Amino acid sequence: MNYIDATDAPALRDGAIKLHGSAGFEGMRNAGRLAAECLDHLAPMVQPGVTTGALDDAARIFVLDHGALPATLGYRGYKHSLCTSINHVVCHGIPGDKPLKDGDILNIDVTVIVDGWHGDTSRMYAAGQPNRRAERLMDVTYDALMLGIAAAKPGNRTGDIGHAIQSFAENERYSIVEDFCGHGLGQLFHDSPNILHYGRPGEGEELRTGMFFTIEPMVNLGRPSVKILSDGWTAVTRDRKLTAQFEHSIGITETGCEIFTTSPVGLHKPYAA
Ligand code: MF3
Ligand code: CO
Ligand code: CO
Numbered sequence: 001m002n003y004i005d006a007t008d009a010p011a012l013r014d015g016a017i018k019l020h021g022s023a024g025f026e027g028m029r030n031a032g033r034l035a036a037e038c039l040d041h042l043a044p045m046v047q048p049g050v051t052t053g054a055l056d057d058a059a060r061i062f063v064l065d066h067g068a069l070p071a072t073l074g075y076r077g078y079k080h081s082l083c084t085s086i087n088h089v090v091c092h093g094i095p096g097d098k099p100l101k102d103g104d105i106l107n108i109d110v111t112v113i114v115d116g117w118h119g120d121t122s123r124m125y126a127a128g129q130p131n132r133r134a135e136r137l138m139d140v141t142y143d144a145l146m147l148g149i150a151a152a153k154p155g156n157r158t159g160d161i162g163h164a165i166q167s168f169a170e171n172e173r174y175s176i177v178e179d180f181c182g183h184g185l186g187q188l189f190h191d192s193p194n195i196l197h198y199g200r201p202g203e204g205e206e207l208r209t210g211m212f213f214t215i216e217p218m219v220n221l222g223r224p225s226v227k228i229l230s231d232g233w234t235a236v237t238r239d240r241k242l243t244a245q246f247e248h249s250i251g252i253t254e255t256g257c258e259i260f261t262t263s264p265v266g267l268h269k270p271y272a273a
Contacts, residue, residue, distance in 0.1 A: 019210035031119030032260025054066035102128035121261035162199030177218035216247030
């Protein structure tokens with residue numbers, strides 16, 4: 001393989017956990033910022049009566065207008081730029097023509113590709129006024145994500161992240177979805193390591209400076225079990241109770257981690273805006 005082939009070769013998922021340097025951090029900062037700005041851009045549109053298809057159109061246009069690509073468009077046959085997961089939908093809800101109703105809560109998940117780097121993030125939104133149970137579930141899920149992020153530092157292990165998330169959520173009498181996990185990312189969308197949102201301290205892969213991955217806990221009001229609908233994507237809680245999720249893309253630094261997908265305007269909890 002000559003130099004040109006080597007630099008153009010697509011990154012393959014070979015199981016090894018990649019350790020990135022400053023160029024990778026710069027790439028992820030740009031991708032993460034645009035993903036966060038896309039979620040900021042959608043916030044005022046989330047109102048009763050709007051369809052998730054309209055949100056998807058707005059996201060696609062926003063991302064393309066910024067010279068980037070929606071990573072989910074065409075990914076494994078997925079045809080949309082967002083996942084929109086309403087009420088009891090855990091994740092991978094498909095945008096469509098059903099209008100949001102007052103009090104609906106939903107997760108909007110976007111992944112953008114900027115100069116080859118993937119920025120993947122999701123937040124909870126509400127159409128109109130969510131009820132107190134829904135608000136509390138969303139608050140706890142956000143705090144669970146941030147506690148997981150606080151455990152993401154060199155020398156810790158992936159199990160320390162999962163344990164921080166699970167012990168907090170279960171102490172609030174919620175349950176953690178075990179069927180989906182966070183994932184390495186960078187020049188690939190889904191790479192190693194898997195980041196489980198449950199676990200025991202000291203278990204799993206050791207975290208090292210330069211690792212990039214997402215943390216994206218799904219927290220249920222009821223039981224943890226989920227099923228996939230016949231569309232092959234939509235994951236719902238089996239007991240049809242409410243569920244919530246937040247997601248950030250992060251990079252491990254020498255002292256802790258850098259969050260690539262922070263909202264530049266502080267809209268980290270759009271439902272509370
Ligand atoms: N963004 C999702 C994640 O957090 C993946 C969505 S894949 C799709 O990993 F095809 F469902 F869009
Ligand atoms: Co993700
Ligand atoms: Co995502």
